[in-house]
Amino acid sequence: MKTTIAEVKNYVGQEVTIGAWLANKRSSGKIAFLQLRDGSGFIQGVVVKAEVSEEVFKLAKSITQESSLYVTGIVREDSRSPFGYELGVTNIELIHEAHDYPITPKEHGTEFLMDHRHLWLRSKKQHANMKIRNEIIRATYEFFNKQGFIKIDPPILTSSAPEGTTELFHTKYFDEDAFLSQSGQLYMEAAAMAFGKVFSFGPTFRAEKSKTRRHLIEFWMIEPEMAFTSHEESLEIQEQYVSYIVQSVLENCALELKTLGRDISKLENVKPPFPRITYDEAIKFLQEQGFENIKWGDDFGAPHETAIANSFDKPVFIVNYPKDIKPFYMQPHPERDDVVLCADLIAPEGYGEIIGGSERIHDYELMKSALEKHNLSLDAYGWYLDLCKYGAVPHSGFGLGLERTVAWITGTEHVRETIPFPRLLNRLWP
Numbered sequence: 001m002k003t004t005i006a007e008v009k010n011y012v013g014q015e016v017t018i019g020a021w022l023a024n025k026r027s028s029g030k031i032a033f034l035q036l037r038d039g040s041g042f043i044q045g046v047v048v049k050a051e052v053s054e055e056v057f058k059l060a061k062s063i064t065q066e067s068s069l070y071v072t073g074i075v076r077e078d079s080r081s082p083f084g085y086e087l088g089v090t091n092i093e094l095i096h097e098a099h100d101y102p103i104t105p106k107e108h109g110t111e112f113l114m115d116h117r118h119l120w121l122r123s124k125k126q127h128a129n130m131k132i133r134n135e136i137i138r139a140t141y142e143f144f145n146k147q148g149f150i151k152i153d154p155p156i157l158t159s160s161a162p163e164g165t166t167e168l169f170h171t172k173y174f175d176e177d178a179f180l181s182q183s184g185q186l187y188m189e190a191a192a193m194a195f196g197k198v199f200s201f202g203p204t205f206r207a208e209k210s211k212t213r214r215h216l217i218e219f220w221m222i223e224p225e226m227a228f229t230s231h232e233e234s235l236e237i238q239e240q241y242v243s244y245i246v247q248s249v250l251e252n253c254a255l256e257l258k259t260l261g262r263d264i265s266k267l268e269n270v271k272p273p274f275p276r277i278t279y280d281e282a283i284k285f286l287q288e289q290g291f292e293n294i295k296w297g298d299d300f301g302a303p304h305e306t307a308i309a310n311s312f313d314k315p316v317f318i319v320n321y322p323k324d325i326k327p328f329y330m331q332p333h334p335e336r337d338d339v340v341l342c343a344d345l346i347a348p349e350g351y352g353e354i355i356g357g358s359e360r361i362h363d364y365e366l367m368k369s370a371l372e373k374h375n376l377s378l379d380a381y382g383w384y385l386d387l388c389k390y391g392a393v394p395h396s397g398f399g400l401g402l403e404r405t406v407a408w409i410t411g412t413e414h415v416r417e418t419i420p421f422p423r424l425l426n427r428l429w430p
Contacts, residue, residue, distance in 0.1 A: 006040035008075045008085050017072045022063050032060040045071055045087040059092050068095040128256035132249055133406045139248035140222055143241055144199045152191040152198045154184030167206045180205040184223050186384050192225040193387055199224040225397035231341040231359035234396035238355055239272040246270040249409055262411040269314050276317040299325045306350040319343040328370040331359040351408035357398025364388040
């Protein structure tokens with residue numbers, strides 16, 4: 001019976017064959033232990049000299065790391081294994097013998113591993129990271145589909161920018177200027193005026209030079225937009241969504257979290273409602289904590305967000321930022337002209353902002369004035385102004401950065417480890 005490692009639980013006591021790679025091995029006299037992987041999981045194959053042919057045992061002792069094999073054996077339950085099963089090997093067929101695999105069981109630096117990302121993905125911890133990333137994506141689609149959202153795909157090459165042009169990758173689209181998308185938000189707002197509730201999931205690009213553990217040049221964003229939705233209602237959706245994906249990971253990725261050594265007690269408390277503090281309160285708190293240089297009107301950096309997050313045991317919303325440090329499209333606060341109806345959701349444990357959102361301006365004259373104030377072309381944004389001209393309604397939305405969210409949920413130190421193939425590192429991949 002040919003099967004996968006993930007499915008061997010269905011064949012306890014039976015002989016199966018799996019196609020696998022050798023992740024590692026150890027031997028002791030008349031027994032060899034093969035750590036096997038096939039993409040669906042990891043399992044130990046036990047080769048006992050007295051139970052196999054001399055040729056098979058010799059092969060088991062000599063197989064090199066990352067060689068590919070067909071392994072046949074009896075599936076056994078094993079309480080000592082994190083996976084719960086092992087394979088009593090009866091036969092091995094070598095497919096391809098690998099030599100001088102560069103990522104050995106010894107310690108390697110992050111830069112070395114990132115330069116070999118195409119191979120590093122095979123490791124047990126990277127496998128766990130990607131399985132959890134996949135679960136978050138699966139749960140995202142499930143959550144928004146259950147809530148009646150429609151998935152819409154905005155363009156990756158755009159002519160306009162929601163956050164301003166200073167962080168955009170410029171290119172040419174035939175004879176016109178174009179940019180790699182930094183957000184699909186403006187297009188999603190147009191889609192929300194057609195479908196009510198929409199979301200997108202796609203790559204975004206920021207041309208900012210940063211080597212911090214929390215930043216990427218290329219990352220993936222989930223961006224919902226909702227018509228007839230206030231800022232307060234949007235906050236409730238955000239906390240429901242984040243709680244949903246965390247609970248889905250806890251339920252469906254227990255083995256992967258254990259592989260990563262994640263303290264799940266820090267995730268089990270992630271349930272609505274989330275605490276909320278105003279920007280004003282955050283400034284006062286930081287000043288009391290010894291951040292003497294922070295003043296009203298400043299944006300927060302990583303140390304500030306970490307200090308705030310460490311005061312709570314679940315994600316925290318910081319609401320109502322000054323309008324001068326936020327993008328042009330945010331709805332002004334109804335009772336103050338110096339702040340806007342927005343929020344950043346800060347993850348615990350120093351992982352920083354995972355969501356940014358706001359209520360959007362829907363008044364035509366106010367939007368026109370905001371574009372002019374930010375020196376943005378009314379011609380380039382004419383289509384966006386149309387949303388305020390034809391059936392404008394109050395609407396809100398937000399964007400969740402997938403990689404930083406994965407880093408927080410998995411407890412991964414560096415955000416670059418959460419994206420399968422980050423093309424822009426210190427150099428371009430071939």
